[in-house]
Amino acid sequence: MSAPNAALKAVRMGLLMSQDDLARALRDAGAPGASKRLVQRWEAGDIQTPRPLHARALEKVTGAPIEALGFATPVPLARISDDGRGGHDVESPEARSQAILPRSVPEPSTAQARGAFSGIWLSRYEYFSSGRDGRYVGQHYVVLLQHGDALTVRSLPGSSDSALSIDLQLDGGVVTGTWSEQTSPESYYSGARYHGAIQLLVDPTGRRMAGKWIGFGKEFDVNTGPWDLIFQDASTSRATMGSFNQPPPEPSPDQ
Template sequence: MMTMTTPNTALRAVRAGMRMSQDDFARALQAAGHRAGEPNDANKRLVQRWESGAIAAPRPVYLRALEVVTGLPIELLGFAALPGAQVKADREGGHDLTSSMSDLATPEPAARPGAPHGSYVGVWLSRYQYYSSGRGESYAGQHYVVLLQHSDRLTVRSLPNSASSSLALDLTVDGSVITGTWIEQTAEEGYYRGARYHGAIQLLVEPTGRRMTGKWVGFGKAMDINTGPWELVFQDNSTSKATLDRYNTLPQDLPG
């Protein structure tokens, strides 16, 4: 009796949106695993099997790498979250096991006083300010973003309908100090006509764990170096599809 598989169109769409071939995507997964001290054997054939639906439940070592590379929770990549018992079973040998090196585990985030559920995972409101020399005024940029955490690494990606531009941050946590880089792709039809900006950012986590405040630095339209304030304000600790759908809209100004 033949069983029909359902293609994983969500993963395929995300990969295509990142303008990566299946080979490029596999190499990015390998690189993410090495950076985390958790090597994996991702290759083009494995990516093909995921996208065709032949493998519907990758092992945790690959799920973590997928989240790091895409900046999205696995539920938005066409996979279901694995319960704890299955995580343990998969570590002992799943159907995409290709090397004993893949059994290395990523340590869970250490609990931090005030941080939601001992980590920073969830939906946050990103707000920053910048000065537009061409228009002679200051402006604010706002995005709802989904934040994922793997050990001391944070990946932050904007929800597509929360702003006309897309935003990505890759951060490292050291106690209450968070440091990293940011990239913003502006809208083709906007004032900056699809320009891509990037720079560095450093944030301090407030004792409540629900607000991060700091500053960004980056180059401007005239290739000068600019800076300004940036904050992330906690909204929800869920990254379920229903929650992300709810926040996938233009942010409203929040009091305080």
């Protein structure tokens, strides 16, 4: 009997999603066959490896690499067909052993499959607090995953007491998108949720993105400030994420 997938369930609950919500988000992310029943079978451990199409949607929705979502084995890239749909979810080692890569399709490397920007980054933004009459810096270690021109960014839970999500679109050296942040109920902002838009320019090295955010304040005013994403590590393994799952050091005065 397979062990339940506690990691996937924890990530789903951390996103405040029901099984129905996750299935709906997966369909919106390009996996039309995703259903509540499929999510239940994943979480029960009945299906230990999702089909490639579902794996990509899971990474896009959760912002976490598939290896961190509690599945027993890597997604068999060999099952990706020319149209990208892949085969059925793998339910047994016997089924996995039957996956054969067509000779005309070379198996992509992890770097090619994930994209050049995927990895752990430091997110750092500045904002003015009218209630505290001062400027502050918000920092998170985040997991960035690239799917073609789409970049999904999700904060590591131990790096801050707030949860940060950013969805970006890459256009040459410019990235544009939206951000949202759910603050902790125990924080100064008492669980408030903030959101807005963001636009960044990619440094020629590809290891820094710098630009500005825009968002609404509690006085119905429009606020803005600088925002940087700074590359830390190309790995998104469980061990690497664990090493960054802590608050970032305070920035030095010249940063």
